[in-house]
Amino acid sequence: MKSPIWHPFTQHALCDEMTRIARGEGAYLYTADERRIIDAISSWWVVTHGHCHPPIARAIQEQATKLNQIIFAGYTHAPAEEVAALLLKLAPRGLDHVFFSDSGSASVEVALKMALGYWHNIGKPRTRIVVMQYSYHGDTVGAMSVGSRGVFNAAYGPLLFDVTSIPFPAKGHEQATLDALKFACRSETPAAFLVEPLVLGAGGMLMYPAWVLKEMKRICEASHVLFIADEIMTGWGRTGTLFACEQADVTADIVCYSKGLTGGALPLAVTLCRAEIFEAHYSKDRTRTFFHSSSYTANPVACAAAKANLDLWQHPKTRQRVASVARMQEEALEPFRTDSRFANVRRAGTIAALDLKASDAGYLAEVGPKLQAFFREQNLLLRPLGNTIYVMPPYCVTKADLDEIYGGIREAADALA
Numbered sequence: 001m002k003s004p005i006w007h008p009f010t011q012h013a014l015c016d017e018m019t020r021i022a023r024g025e026g027a028y029l030y031t032a033d034e035r036r037i038i039d040a041i042s043s044w045w046v047v048t049h050g051h052c053h054p055p056i057a058r059a060i061q062e063q064a065t066k067l068n069q070i071i072f073a074g075y076t077h078a079p080a081e082e083v084a085a086l087l088l089k090l091a092p093r094g095l096d097h098v099f100f101s102d103s104g105s106a107s108v109e110v111a112l113k114m115a116l117g118y119w120h121n122i123g124k125p126r127t128r129i130v131v132m133q134y135s136y137h138g139d140t141v142g143a144m145s146v147g148s149r150g151v152f153n154a155a156y157g158p159l160l161f162d163v164t165s166i167p168f169p170a171k172g173h174e175q176a177t178l179d180a181l182k183f184a185c186r187s188e189t190p191a192a193f194l195v196e197p198l199v200l201g202a203g204g205m206l207m208y209p210a211w212v213l214k215e216m217k218r219i220c221e222a223s224h225v226l227f228i229a230d231e232i233m234t235g236w237g238r239t240g241t242l243f244a245c246e247q248a249d250v251t252a253d254i255v256c257y258s259k260g261l262t263g264g265a266l267p268l269a270v271t272l273c274r275a276e277i278f279e280a281h282y283s284k285d286r287t288r289t290f291f292h293s294s295s296y297t298a299n300p301v302a303c304a305a306a307k308a309n310l311d312l313w314q315h316p317k318t319r320q321r322v323a324s325v326a327r328m329q330e331e332a333l334e335p336f337r338t339d340s341r342f343a344n345v346r347r348a349g350t351i352a353a354l355d356l357k358a359s360d361a362g363y364l365a366e367v368g369p370k371l372q373a374f375f376r377e378q379n380l381l382l383r384p385l386g387n388t389i390y391v392m393p394p395y396c397v398t399k400a401d402l403d404e405i406y407g408g409i410r411e412a413a414d415a416l417a
Contacts (some may be wrong), residue, residue, distance in 0.1 A: 014369060019376065024051030031379065039381045040405045041392050045233050047264030050396035056263045056308045063304030070252030072100065072297040079303035086310040087257070087270060090242060094251035096275040099290075100298035101270070104232035104258035105138025107269035108194075109114040110292055111254045112142050114277050115192040115226045121280040121288050126191035128227070130184045132177075133168045133309060135196055137230055141268070146194050148203065151364060155163055164188055168200070169208045178215055185223035192226035197244035198348055200325045204363075205353035205390045207346050214248035226253045226277075231268070236260030237322040238392065240349025242245045253277065254350060262305035263312070264394075309416070321395045329391065332406045341413045353390040356413060362386045371412055378408040 005271070007018065010263040022032045027050055029037040039047065049056070067077060072363075084098040098115075101107050105330045112129065118128040129146055136152070137143045140271035144153040145160040153160065169177035184190060197213050200206040227251035234244035236259065241247055254277060281290045287329050296302075312318050329352045337345045345354040358367040365386035375382040382389065382405070391405055 010305050011386035015205050015372075018230045026050040027394045027401055032242065035379060037379045037381050038401050038405060039417050040190040040401075041383055041390070041395060042260075042373075044259075045238070045265060045392055046259040046381075047394045048260040048309070049263050050238050050394045051264075051316075053265070055312065056243055056265050057306050057334055059304045060265060060301055065075060067300045069296070069299060069301075073293060077298075077303070079300050079307055080298040083270075083306045083310065086307070086314075087272065090310065090313060091242065091255065091257075091272055092245050092251040094274060095255065097273050097278040099271045099273070100303075101271065101292075102294050102296050102299070102302075104230075104256065105140040105267055106294065107232065107256040107258050107271045108137045108146070108230060109140055109142045110271040111194070111228045111230075111256050111273075112146065112192070114254055114271065114290070114294055115228065115271055117290060118226065118277050118280045119191050119266050121283075126189055128164060128188050130164045130166060130188070130190045132200070133165050134197050134200050135194075135230075136200070136202035137194065138232075152202075154254045164199070168203075168206055171208075174208070174212050177212065178219065181216055181219050181225075182376075185225050187218060191224050192228050193220050194230060194250035195235050196217040196227040196230045196373070198239050198247065199234050199244070199351060202385065204385050204388050205346070206349065207348045207351075207353075210247040213245070214250055217248065217252075219252040228252060231283055232256050232258045236313075237319070237395065238349055238351055240322065240326050244320070261308040261309065262302055265305045265309075265351045266299075266302040268299070268302040268306055275353075318395075321353040322350060325393070325395050326396060328397075330403055332391075332402045336406075336409075339410075339413075341417070350395070351390065351392050353388055354409075356384075356387045356389060356416075358387045360387075365385065367416060373414045374415055375408060378411065380405060380408045382408070 020032060021029045023030050027039055028208050055363055070077060087098055088095060099110055101110055116127060131146045135150050136147045146163055158251050166180035167177050217227050229245055231243055235257050254273045256271050262268050283287055326349050329347055329350060333347055333352050335347055336342050343355045343357055358365055360366055363386045368384050368386045371384045389409055
């Protein structure tokens with residue numbers, strides 16, 4: 001019987017046959033007939049230590065028998081308190097409060113509302129948001145509004161609010177970006193600048209240096225503009241450090257974490273902020289309450305998974321493994337730097353990307369679906385962004401796995417030449 005399920009980011013008229021997965025283990029997924037698939041993109045960037053990682057799986061099982069759900073308004077529980085304390089210990093210094101939600105998009109919505117609420121409650125209302133060209137922050141209405149306009153949100157234009165966009169800091173053109181941010185901060189008096197630190201994910205795995213991030217934060221500070229870091233994808237070791245902002249030695253006023261927060265086991269997100277953001281909402285006047293929630297805010301089972309994940313990040317072996325994957329990625333990329341079929345071969349920590357030269361480029365490049373189909377036949381979970389192929393594996397990936405992944409990329413270039 002044909003499935004009634006409508007899948008995300010899927011054009012069913014072109015791809016109506018879904019690959020059914022029965023189980024996952026480490027860097028691998030298995031179909032019902034035990035066909036092994038290498039998960040080269042961490043199942044949409046969420047799986048860090050590997051599928052069904054035993055310490056996280058045990059924490060979920062144990063918590064599910066104790067407390068599986070409780071309203072989080074007026075109540076709390078140990079897993080949430082432990083997660084909040086550990087997050088503030090591990091995150092860049094200067095962040096003081098943790099707000100729970102259940103997805104990356106929601107954590108961005110929370111950040112935007114925190115920023116606007118701050119300015120409203122201190123009696124200096126500001127509503128303008130500054131963003132970066134090619135950015136992507138999620139698929140809810142507010143998150144779409146602060147993302148680049150294009151194919152992802154063209155149908156929903158009437159719902160979106162206007163933002164100011166500065167150019168991406170392409171190599172050799174970084175100063176133009178900084179000048180544009182400086183101008184926007186001075187001329188528009190924005191509430192906040194929202195940015196993906198070091199790597200723009202869905203925008204094409206575009207990478208820029210840490211010194212640019214540091215200078216953008218300095219500009220915002222000088223203009224008294226709140227700095228929001230969207231670390232939903234870049235957090236949890238992806239760029240080589242636990243959080244991307246560490247490489248620029250900056251602390252955002254507000255920061256969003258999700259995806260790898262639970263090691264990829266369950267949906268959970270947080271928005272962290274400085275004390276002054278919280279204090280602007282702290283009052284005996286109930287109209288200054290932060291009016292945001294979801295039914296599953298700080299779900300205890302998801303928090304137990306996050307606690308187990310945060311415990312793993314306190315062990316040196318976890319960070320050593322990240323460094324090892326980054327080195328293996330660099331070695332695997334090296335032959336592609338002189339392969340004329342590819343351009344812009346790049347890496348940030350454990351994230352590697354390269355552009356297959358094609359007659360067209362971008363998310364809707366014709367070569368994209370062909371690449372996906374080829375990789376599926378090769379038992380590789382790779383999901384190119386148009387002609388941009390990226391590899392973002394779980395940290396349990398082996399050199400043999402990477403050899404197979406990059407061998408498949410070479411074969412794809414041969415087959416589609």
